[in-house]
Amino acid sequence: MLDINNLQASVEGKSILKGLDLHVKAGEVHAIMGPNGSGKSTLAQVLAGRDAFEVTGGSVTWDEHDLLAMPIEERARAGLFLAFQYPVEIPGVSNAYFLKAAVNAVRKHRGLPEFDAMDFLTRVKAEMKAVGMKEEFLYRAVNEGFSGGEKKRNEVLQMALLEPRLAILDETDSGLDIDALKVVADGVNRLRSPERALIVITHYQRLLDYIVPDQVHVLSHGRIVRSGGRELALELEEKGYGWIGDSGEVHSAPEPAGGAQ
Numbered sequence: 001m002l003d004i005n006n007l008q009a010s011v012e013g014k015s016i017l018k019g020l021d022l023h024v025k026a027g028e029v030h031a032i033m034g035p036n037g038s039g040k041s042t043l044a045q046v047l048a049g050r051d052a053f054e055v056t057g058g059s060v061t062w063d064e065h066d067l068l069a070m071p072i073e074e075r076a077r078a079g080l081f082l083a084f085q086y087p088v089e090i091p092g093v094s095n096a097y098f099l100k101a102a103v104n105a106v107r108k109h110r111g112l113p114e115f116d117a118m119d120f121l122t123r124v125k126a127e128m129k130a131v132g133m134k135e136e137f138l139y140r141a142v143n144e145g146f147s148g149g150e151k152k153r154n155e156v157l158q159m160a161l162l163e164p165r166l167a168i169l170d171e172t173d174s175g176l177d178i179d180a181l182k183v184v185a186d187g188v189n190r191l192r193s194p195e196r197a198l199i200v201i202t203h204y205q206r207l208l209d210y211i212v213p214d215q216v217h218v219l220s221h222g223r224i225v226r227s228g229g230r231e232l233a234l235e236l237e238e239k240g241y242g243w244i245g246d247s248g249e250v251h252s253a254p255e256p257a258g259g260a261q
């Protein structure tokens with residue numbers, strides 16, 4: 001579904017992504033881990049189409065389309081969703097208005113009838129219950145004055161309502177208490193389906209106790225340097241990142257039995 005080949009991107013003239021390869025099939029959940037500043041959020045923003053980042057090389061194919069050639073709003077309408085690391089506040093725009101407009105734009109693109117006010121309220125209230133949000137949040141301005149955890153729940157609410165084909169969660173678990181962490185994980189798990197792919201950027205293997213990924217990748221200095229299963233996250237938790245070199249080589253491999261020097 002998503003094929004990223006040799007992706008290179010820079011911001012303010014600084015090269016961040018330096019030949020990144022990633023292949024995600026429909027139905028899969030991939031976790032991306034990696035040291036601070038390695039380029040995880042940059043990857044998410046480049047896929048979402050934020051223009052602060054300049055793509056300087058490589059290709060991204062999404063459902064046989066050239067993703068990089070698609071304008072940002074077309075990516076969103078076609079079902080790409082990014083849950084922000086730092087969700088933005090939109091003063092003066094109520095959460096209800098924003099969510100209804102976003103959901104209906106996507107439904108229209110999919111050839112589905114738009115929700116009227118009643119249908120939308122029924123739907124949104126059910127999803128809010130699932131993510132543990134009180135109804136009053138519908139009538140507040142988007143994210144304005146929300147606590148860190150409330151903002152992240154609101155991201156999961158948006159994701160659930162928009163039913164994306166490709167969802168990217170950029171550290172949606174950071175700063176969450178254990179109940180909110182489970183809400184995020186439940187939100188992801190409820191979305192798992194054969195037509196959908198999810199990319200979860202996280203620093204904490206604990207999240208992966210609840211969302212069991214098909215693959216775990218380590219992003220370092222702008223490239224995926226190691227990939228593996230769930231056990232890779234456990235290994236990272238135990239050893240940190242220092243043992244993986246820039247080309248994915250293992251720096252301090254255990255000595256072979258017999259101890260040859």
Ligand SMILES: Nc1ncnc2c1ncn2[C@@H]1O[C@H](COP(=O)(O)OP(=O)(O)OP(=O)(O)O)[C@@H](O)[C@H]1O
Nearest residue numbers: 011012014016035036037038039040041042043052
């Ligand atoms: N607008 C910008 N201007 C200058 N440098 C930037 C900008 N945005 C990102 N960078 C730099 O790009 C590099 C990669 O940042 P990015 O946010 O992608 O890392 P990350 O892997 O998500 O890190 P973290 O785990 O800390 O969230 C960092 O060195 C960061 O300072």
